[in-house]
Amino acid sequence: MPIMFYDPTMILLIPAFILAVWAQIKVKSTYRRYQKIRSARGMNGAAVAEQILRSNGIYDVEVEAVPGELSDHYDPRTKKVRLSQANYESHSLAALAVAAHEVGHAIQHHVGYAPLKLRHSILPVTSFASWAAFPLFFIGFLLSTPFLIQLGIIFFAAVVAFHVITLPVEFNASGRALKQLEKNGLLTGEEISGARKVLTAAALTYVAAAAMALIQLIRLIMISRD
Numbered sequence: 138m139p140i141m142f143y144d145p146t147m148i149l150l151i152p153a154f155i156l157a158v159w160a161q162i163k164v165k166s167t168y169r170r171y172q173k174i175r176s177a178r179g180m181n182g183a184a185v186a187e188q189i190l191r192s193n194g195i196y197d198v199e200v201e202a203v204p205g206e207l208s209d210h211y212d213p214r215t216k217k218v219r220l221s222q223a224n225y226e227s228h229s230l231a232a233l234a235v236a237a238h239e240v241g242h243a244i245q246h247h248v249g250y251a252p253l254k255l256r257h258s259i260l261p262v263t264s265f266a267s268w269a270a271f272p273l274f275f276i277g278f279l280l281s282t283p284f285l286i287q288l289g290i291i292f293f294a295a296v297v298a299f300h301v302i303t304l305p306v307e308f309n310a311s312g313r314a315l316k317q318l319e320k321n322g323l324l325t326g327e328e329i330s331g332a333r334k335v336l337t338a339a340a341l342t343y344v345a346a347a348a349m350a351l352i353q354l355i356r357l358i359m360i361s362r363d
Contacts, residue, residue, distance in 0.1 A: 153348045153349040167335055171230040172232070182224040186240050209235050252306045271289065271293070290354070
């Protein structure tokens with residue numbers, strides 16, 4: 138079976154691919170829409186991130202700007218909330234939603250949120266597994282070596298597990314973000330609705346990634362049994 142180029146199970150990827158493309162379009166269009174709407178209080182992303190951190194008694198996390206578009210993330214190793222330059226400086230609803238979301242991860246870290254701890258603990262393993270899974274599977278298939286085929290599947294199953302664990306981490310961070318934005322009076326009721334749309338759109342990308350990974354795993358299992 139020419140799995141390196143095409144096999145009948147590739148049709149399973151079509152729905153996941155469509156979802157992934159739609160999610161990317163949705164997140165970009167929603168982000169750009171609310172990037173044009175300035176918050177009533179006029180605070181920028183950096184100020185909002187700082188205020189949420191302090192209101193939660195977190196004083197050992199820094200907020201800094203980094204280059205790139207939507208390169209925002211929280212680094213638990215250095216305890217830094219890194220916001221893309223645009224979101225760091227912007228007063229838009231989109232920027233504030235993203236900043237609050239990343240601080241949501243910092244809050245998770247601060248309170249010892251279990252799924253976040255689990256995700257970080259398996260990150261080194263899944264980083265290696267994502268690199269090694271397909272080569273092992275294909276080499277095993279070409280050499281008719283069941284052990285390598287099964288090892289490739291096990292490695293990719295670890296990647297799928299990482300994506301699945303990521304879902305509650307990201308949804309929880311968004312929930313914390315919206316709660317903090319409202320609790321601290323950083324956004325009004327209508328503005329909260331806009332921030333929710335931005336975060337919901339962003340969450341779709343994680344759902345799409347998990348769906349794609351799961352279907353890829355199903356494909357590998359189906360191919361291994363042929």
